[in-house]
Amino acid sequence: MKSNSLLTCIIFVCVFALGSNAQAQTPGVFEVRFNDSALTSQQQTELAPTLAATKSYWETIITGYQPGVNLDGIDIVVEAAAIDGPNGILAQAGPGGFRVTRGGFTFLTDRQFNSSAGVVTIDTADFSTNLILDVLKHEVGHALGFGTLFDLNDLSPDPGEYIGNEGLAAYQIEYDSSATFVPLQNDTLPDGTRVINGHLDENNPLSDAFGRAIGDDLMSPIISNITNANNPSQNFLSDTSLAIMRDLGYETIATTYVVPPPVLGDANLDGFVTFSDIASFIGFLTTGEYLIQADCNEDGDVNFMDIAPFISFLTGN
Numbered sequence: 110m111k112s113n114s115l116l117t118c119i120i121f122v123c124v125f126a127l128g129s130n131a132q133a134q135t136p137g138v139f140e141v142r143f144n145d146s147a148l149t150s151q152q153q154t155e156l157a158p159t160l161a162a163t164k165s166y167w168e169t170i171i172t173g174y175q176p177g178v179n180l181d182g183i184d185i186v187v188e189a190a191a192i193d194g195p196n197g198i199l200a201q202a203g204p205g206g207f208r209v210t211r212g213g214f215t216f217l218t219d220r221q222f223n224s225s226a227g228v229v230t231i232d233t234a235d236f237s238t239n240l241i242l243d244v245l246k247h248e249v250g251h252a253l254g255f256g257t258l259f260d261l262n263d264l265s266p267d268p269g270e271y272i273g274n275e276g277l278a279a280y281q282i283e284y285d286s287s288a289t290f291v292p293l294q295n296d297t298l299p300d301g302t303r304v305i306n307g308h309l310d311e312n313n314p315l316s317d318a319f320g321r322a323i324g325d326d327l328m329s330p331i332i333s334n335i336t337n338a339n340n341p342s343q344n345f346l347s348d349t350s351l352a353i354m355r356d357l358g359y360e361t362i363a364t365t366y367v368v369p370p371p372v373l374g375d376a377n378l379d380g381f382v383t384f385s386d387i388a389s390f391i392g393f394l395t396t397g398e399y400l401i402q403a404d405c406n407e408d409g410d411v412n413f414m415d416i417a418p419f420i421s422f423l424t425g426n
């Protein structure tokens with residue numbers, strides 16, 4: 110199910126003079142550094158856990174830069190402004206600074222030419238949305254270059270078509286083996302405005318092996334309010350989007366896939382809880398051997414206390 114919350118990306122490509130940054134910077138390491146000094150103290154307090162989680166998210170996914178890129182992370186100014194009232198546009202973001210090329214990749218950097226820079230503007234009317242973490246993760250994706258630095262890096266020469274090597278190869282594995290490009294946003298708004306290449310294509314119907322539609326990717330234009338077993342945190346980042354970050358000059362983790370959570374009660378490990386699990390369950394019960402799928406009450410032991418929840422899973426009650 111989708112919310113009506115539309116995330117647009119109005120690209121701020123502005124010459125942005127960053128204030129002094131007193132934090133230590135470690136060369137060669139990717140780091141997200143937020144500057145929230147433009148927010149009120151109440152907004153800072155409210156947003157602090159979200160910023161910390163967003164920083165951790167991207168610093169886990171991006172592990173550094175590709176050879177030849179001498180940067181140490183990104184400085185992102187977080188500000189709040191009235192954009193369009195509740196819902197609609199929740200926030201907008203883009204890179205700011207001077208355009209430079211390092212190791213064949215174009216970034217926007219600050220005056221010191223040692224870090225990228227960006228700005229995220231949160232709509233004051235949407236500051237408390239329950240989707241704020243996904244909103245921030247999405248906007249930082251733009252600040253890092255997703256959709257905002259495609260053209261400068263010759264990754265999307267035609268409307269709606271992403272052709273970067275890493276991104277396309279990942280998309281062929283994940284979604285469409287015969288694809289010649291990754292479909293990007295290619296919309297015409299009611300007023301005739303063209304909105305192109307800033308996101309993945311929201312209307313792409315393809316799903317991955319886990320049933321995750323690429324239209325629900327974190328970097329699709331409409332933020333999704335979904336959950337599924339493989340993606341309890343909603344708005345997953347596809348391996349396609351991950352690979353696109355490599356096309357933009359970052360080193361990343363190998364995959365965003367998470368190991369599916371164990372199916373409690375599935376004692377024979379076939380992926381389902383059925384009567385054929387009974388014999389296996391009794392086996393673990395009588396030997397006391399531990400199997401997480403047999404630990405139906407999740408207390409760290411497989412014993413008679415697991416019988417009642419096992420029967421519940423088995424009967425669906």
Ligand SMILES: [Zn+2]
Nearest residue numbers: 116117118330
């Ligand atoms: Zn966006």
